[in-house]
Amino acid sequence: xxxxxxxxxxxxxxxxxxxxxxxxxxxxxxxxxxxxxxxxxxxxxxxxxxxxxxxxxxxxxxxxxxxxxxxxxxxxxxxxxxxxxxxxxxxxxxxxxxxxxxxxxxxxxxxxxxxxxxxxxxxxxxxxxxxxxxxxxxxxxxxxxxxxxxxxxxxxxxxxxxxxxxxxxxxxxxxxxxxxxxxxxxxxxxxxxxxxxxxxxxxxxxxxxxxxxxxxxxxxxxxxxxxxxxxxxxxxxxxxxxxxxxxxxxxxxxxxxxxxxxxxxxxxxxxxxxxxxxxxxxxxxxxxxxxxxxxxxxxxxxxxxxxxxxxxxxxxxxxxxxxxxxxxxxxxxxxxxxxxxxxxxxxxxxxxxxxxxxxxxxxxxxxxxxxxxxxxxxxxxxxxxxxxxxxxxxxxxxxxxxxxxxxxxxxxxxxxxxxxxxxxxxxxxxxxxxxxxxxxxxxxxxxxxx
Numbered sequence: 001x002x003x004x005x006x007x008x009x010x011x012x013x014x015x016x017x018x019x020x021x022x023x024x025x026x027x028x029x030x031x032x033x034x035x036x037x038x039x040x041x042x043x044x045x046x047x048x049x050x051x052x053x054x055x056x057x058x059x060x061x062x063x064x065x066x067x068x069x070x071x072x073x074x075x076x077x078x079x080x081x082x083x084x085x086x087x088x089x090x091x092x093x094x095x096x097x098x099x100x101x102x103x104x105x106x107x108x109x110x111x112x113x114x115x116x117x118x119x120x121x122x123x124x125x126x127x128x129x130x131x132x133x134x135x136x137x138x139x140x141x142x143x144x145x146x147x148x149x150x151x152x153x154x155x156x157x158x159x160x161x162x163x164x165x166x167x168x169x170x171x172x173x174x175x176x177x178x179x180x181x182x183x184x185x186x187x188x189x190x191x192x193x194x195x196x197x198x199x200x201x202x203x204x205x206x207x208x209x210x211x212x213x214x215x216x217x218x219x220x221x222x223x224x225x226x227x228x229x230x231x232x233x234x235x236x237x238x239x240x241x242x243x244x245x246x247x248x249x250x251x252x253x254x255x256x257x258x259x260x261x262x263x264x265x266x267x268x269x270x271x272x273x274x275x276x277x278x279x280x281x282x283x284x285x286x287x288x289x290x291x292x293x294x295x296x297x298x299x300x301x302x303x304x305x306x307x308x309x310x311x312x313x314x315x316x317x318x319x320x321x322x323x324x325x326x327x328x329x330x331x332x333x334x335x336x337x338x339x340x341x342x343x344x345x346x347x348x349x350x351x352x353x354x355x356x357x358x359x360x361x362x363x364x365x366x367x368x369x370x371x372x373x374x375x376x377x378x379x380x381x382x383x384x385x386x387x388x389x390x391x392x393x394x395x396x397x398x399x400x401x402x403x404x405x406x407x408x409x410x411x412x413x414x415x416x417x418x419x420x421x422x423x424x425x426x427x428x429x430x431x432x433x434x435x436x437x438x439x440x441x442x443x444x445x446x447x448x449x450x
Contacts, residue, residue: 006096009103010083017124027118029127029157035109036131040161042138043073046280047158049149049190050169050203052323053269056261056300057169058148060273065144066091067294068277068286073137074146075130075158080302080317080432087133089140102132126150130157144280154192166194166222167201167276169269171209172322173351183208191216198222199279201231203272223279227268231275236267238334245295247271250278251285258296262304263330270295302431304330307438311413312337313406313422315438317431319346321354327425328362337421339364341409344387345371345402345430348378355426356390363423365412367397369405371429402433 017023033040046061048054055076062074074088084093094102110131114122130150137145147163149156171187187209194200194213200222202213217224225231234246234253245267246255259270274295277286286294304327307313312335318327331337342363346352359366368384371377378386384398399405406424413420424434 006100009100013083013103013125013128016128017121023119023121023124024155025119025121026155026157026160028113028121028123029130029160031116031118032106032109032113032123032127032131033134033160035112036106036135037138039131039134039138042134043142043145044165044280045145045147045161045163046165046167046276047147047149047161047163047193048167048169048276049153049156049193050167051172051186051320052318052326053169053203053265053272054148055317056266056303057167057269057273057276058146059300060270060295060298061167061276062088062091062146063298064273064277064286064291064294065146065280067290067297070143071140072144072146073133073140073142074148075133076148077126077129077150078428080428081436083129086129087136089136089142094136098136099132102136106131106135124157127157130160134161149190149193152192153190155189156193159193162195163193163198165199165201165276165280167203167272168193168205168213169203169272170322171205173320184212187212188216194220194222196220196222199225201225201272201276201279203227203268225275225279227272227275231271231278233264233268233271236264243267245270247274249274249285249291250283251288254288254291257292260296260298261300262334263326264333265326265330266300266303270298302428302435304334305435307424307435311410311420311422313410313424313434313438315431315434316423316425317428318425319350319355319427321351321358324355324358324425327423328358331423332362335421336419337423338419339416341412341416341420341422342366343369343402343405343409343422343424343430343434344383344426345369345380345405346378346383346426347374347376347429348382349376350378350427352378352383352386353390356387359425360390360395363391363395365395365397366391367399367405367409367412369399369402369430371402371427371433374429377427377429402430403437406434406437 079085200217204227236245242260318324370380387396
């Protein structure tokens with residue numbers, strides 16, 4: 001199909017009820033999957049929930065399982081640059097042509113569910129995307145699906161599948177207007193991915209969240225693997241382009257593992273990913289070489305990703321205080337920019353002040369901006385007002401557009417000298433737009449001959 005027809009298909013999908021508006025029901029996705037022949041049951045599922053770390057952990061599990069020789073499908077959300085990124089087979093997003101074919105194939109069934117208005121709502125954008133992904137995996141076919149939860153847990157559309165392995169990353173405050181105002185309430189929503197007879201991999205949690213998760217596992221007869229008991233990070237050392245880590249595995253300690261990602265949180269995510277793969281194998285250890293090869297091959301876009309040099313610009317998806325704190329700590333450790341200049345855009349429904357307070361501790365100047373074509377984005381003027389209250393007006397610069405904000409940050413960094421650096425953060429959508437502006441697609445890179 002032509003690029004314009006793909007754009008029209010995507011526009012029609014995104015015109016549906018957006019994923020930040022939640023209609024808590026599995027009724028619509030279950031009805032659609034029934035019509036499609038239950039594609040979610042075509043392979044075992046590893047499902048990942050939590051407040052922060054879901055995406056990077058899913059990527060690591062995907063890469064490790066492919067290193068083992070399995071064919072892997074992966075669902076992620078939201079996307080950075082193109083909707084096809086949400087459906088990954090064999091480590092690559094599906095093509096626009098394949099995406100369009102899938103949409104055309106399932107559209108009559110989507111229309112049938114729309115007509116039913118289950119719980120008073122037509123199928124949402126996210127629900128259709130989940131159905132597309134499971135259909136793509138069943139037709140590929142894949143050996144295992146690695147599924148990142150969109151929001152919550154038990155009522156998330158991805159939970160139409162009964163996951164054999166449930167992975168719960170650290171739980172903190174985010175989407176509180178939907179998930180609940182306490183960690184107990186938030187954990188109760190996310191605990192829903194732990195299904196009867198499953199294996200539950202639990203990263204280190206606040207005590208109140210851990211209590212909820214362990215109680216849920218006991219209730220449904222799930223086998224629990226706890227960080228710090230059955231698995232975990234033993235030690236880590238900085239290295240060029242990332243770190244070298246030592247982790248606890250099913251066979252005991254395993255070291256000298258190269259992880260091309262920055263930060264202690266990423267090292268812990270790696271230990272969690274290895275443990276999830278071992279649980280998927282029934283508790284058997286992954287071969288040491290598979291772990292080494294898999295972790296060394298990990299690529300996680302917009303997770304402290306260096307987008308350009310001179311001055312160095314780093315992009316990260318952090319968008320809540322817990323994630324921002326981990327990002328800033330890792331950035332200081334790995335780069336030590338002096339000064340650090342921030343380019344920040346945020347969604348209006350996030351804890352804006354909480355994120356800004358974290359950033360204010362390390363950013364000398366913040367350039368606030370907007371996100372193109374995103375009605376959820378906080379207006380630059382409102383973000384500037386909030387930032388002025390936290391940073392002081394003399395440390396805040398506003399630019400309406402992200403490209404202009406980047407230009408301003410580069411000018412400030414050039415004036416500051418060779419030790420300066422830039423962090424683009426505050427929103428997944430801002431990270432995606434920044435990648436589009438700063439990183440040339442591989443297809444646009446001139447061929448190099450020797």
